[in-house]
Amino acid sequence: MLLNKWLREPLLHFLLIGAALFLFYSLQNDPVDNDRNRIVVTEAEIDRLISLWEKQRQRLPARFELEGLIEAQIREQVLYREALAMGLDQDDIIVRRRMAQKVEFIFSDIASLVEPTEADLAEYLVVHADKFEIPGRVSYRQVYLNVDDRGEQVQEDATRLLVELQKAEPDADISTAGDRFMFGQDYDRQSPREVSRIFGEVFAEQLFELPVGDWTGPVQSGYGLHLVQINDKTASRQPELTEVRDKVHTEWLAQQRRDGDEAFYQSLRQRYEIIIENSDTNDSPAGDGTASANQ
């Protein structure tokens, strides 16, 4: 009869098999899936929470405090998994940046494990001599002329005052010469950096060119004019490794980290085919425009 015929219809069989398969798979992907919905707070995790608390509070957490910590962990896991399920990690610039940063951190730590040999340090010191140079120092006196107050006369005043200073006895009291300068007249063993701090770079440069001995000038700074007398001068010099070993060591390690970071990044980048749209430089590992398989 019609029903019988219908029941033997292959299409119906297909539909039934399909429905059965559908049912079967939808049961498999039911939210009550064992692994995806299981949150395990391990002993190790709990130990970690306790130790973190202790490091912060200098005591063990009370029971209710520990429960609070554990619940916070669980909450984070739940929300994190929901976020993943919703694909919130995709296309998020902050997430991307953070993850890239983590990889960098991991590598940079590995890179910084290698200790330099004596030869490494000695070589580094030679190659980067300018970094470790021990600066020259200068002891001097300066007499200041305030351009605001003196106006056009300032050059004349400077010339006249210079002659007076040159003629004066070495131990004469010059504390009232020129104008007040808040940092005073006398400076002992200043490095170029220390001179720059007060007077600016231009003044510092000129100062270090001057010879020991007589009053000279005027030298200009951002403040005005200065007459200067150099009492003592020591030249800059290159140190022995023993004098700056700690600094060289630190710098060597920093260089390692930087070089290592770059090498590491390049080794990862090589594995990718990179295409830059709207550009003449289509990059690929082979460098010749061909696609490359995994290396």
Place this chain on the structure above:
Amino acid sequence: MPPDAYRFAKGEEVISSTGLPVRLSRPLDFLVVADHSDNMGFFPKLQEGAAYVMANEKGRRWHEMVNAGGQDGVQAATEIIMDFSQGRFPRDLESLPGSGVYRSTWDDTINAAEEANDPGTFTAFIGFEWTSLVTGNNLHRVVMYRDGATHASLMEPYTASPPLGSTNPVDLWKWMHGYENKTAGQVLAIAHNGNMSNGIMFPETKAFGKKIDKEHVQTRARWEPLYEATQMKGDGETHPYLSKNDEFADYETWDLGNLDLSELKKDEMLRYEYARSALKTGLGLEEKLGTNPYQFGMIGSTDSHTALATAEEDNFFGKHSGGEPNRDRYKHPMAKVGDNEYKGYAPVASGWAAVWAEENTRASIFDAMQRKETYATTGSRMIVRFFGGWEFGAEDANNRLPARVGYAKGVPMGGDLPAIPEGKDAPTFLVAALKDTIGGNLDRIQVIKGWLDADGDLHEKVYDVAWSGGREPDPASGKLPTVGNTVDVANATWTNTIGATELITVWTDPDFDAGQRAFYYARVIEIPTPRWTAYEAEYFGIDMPQEVPMITTERAYTSPIWYTPK
């Protein structure tokens, strides 16, 4: 990263996160890199060759490659990453308790500071930022350590996320107290951005639901000797609504709302947000409860998150990497919610913390901060001295070494006036300022007084005490004429043909009442100079919209000197 921040501060050239080479015009003397505390995943035991690592074949192999260094080290790292990303990382290298699967960035912070610290030349302080946000209302503090690694590493920094941490400053102070007790170290906390706290930075009657009592004010005074009165997210000295007679009050004012613009500003919030107002509130609380919780010194800071401490107009690298120099940064808002936004041109190229310390070491600078011998600048390196006493006379302003006579006859900025001697009827102040050697000339020095009257009302007044040129205060208004303006906006230049290189004076309070609590602080203002937006426009050839400010007047705020009646 912290090491880069220190290198930059020391005057080295570094590459910014947007790939631009950058260098400071002059090195700084000290720096605090105060990161937010956090944890990172890593494998310290691999490095050491711990027993359980060596027991695993892969672990042993990686350990050896890592120790060989060079290309082998690179290879090891690559393999580790790949294993991780493909879920092949050996379980037994991961799951052992105490394997320290994370390494604290606190250790990183401490190490970077220890490496960069160079006593006598450059001081690197250990510190962290406690980033308290109360529904978007900012209560951030920077916590600074006097100590080195030995003490600082004994305790993890306090965070602002419950349950481990808290957003209530009272809990931070408890942690600080705990730190000092446990380690015999010393710490202090510096709050910033009251302007984004929506009225909760300097509370008067209640805080976090609890009444402000004797204990609260004593605790706050103990742990917070300084306040960061100026920085990138707005100047916090005062607000034009609070200081209606102060024509310099509206400087880089950010008063739209809180940090994330989840709540807009209401006028009644303002008095609990700004430094000058808080200093006044503090007088009232001292009267009531015996201790002034807002007896703070002032500093400036950048609060930069780019590892680049830039506070100068012609070299401003912004707060976040999106705010580093580029054609469009003035257009991109810092935060935007609906129609409200912190405009891209609003960030301030500010500020610096200036400290009068005996030597450039952690101990000396920290101690100076503790006693508040500090001043804030908005990015200028001007030199400011401020002393208060009963014996200063006009001749002291002619003294060759004003600091010497200042210390001899009075107390420096941050101090308390001694009791009035017999026969004296008003306090005298010696104030001196020397311009930044490559900056703008000085316009004027002002002394700002705040006091509590007999009726319990608070007042403030701004006095011009020294100024450049032969200007005379207007007889009718009492106001000093403006100094002028030499700024050529189009070329982003100015000339020091107005203003003065140095200003110095002795000033006596003409309105002194010996029965009233008061504070005095000096504010020094430069002549107008181009703002970073002007340098931006000139460099990139941008036609800035009308609304963008192009001129700034840099300033300094000293810590106050307080007067307390007997």
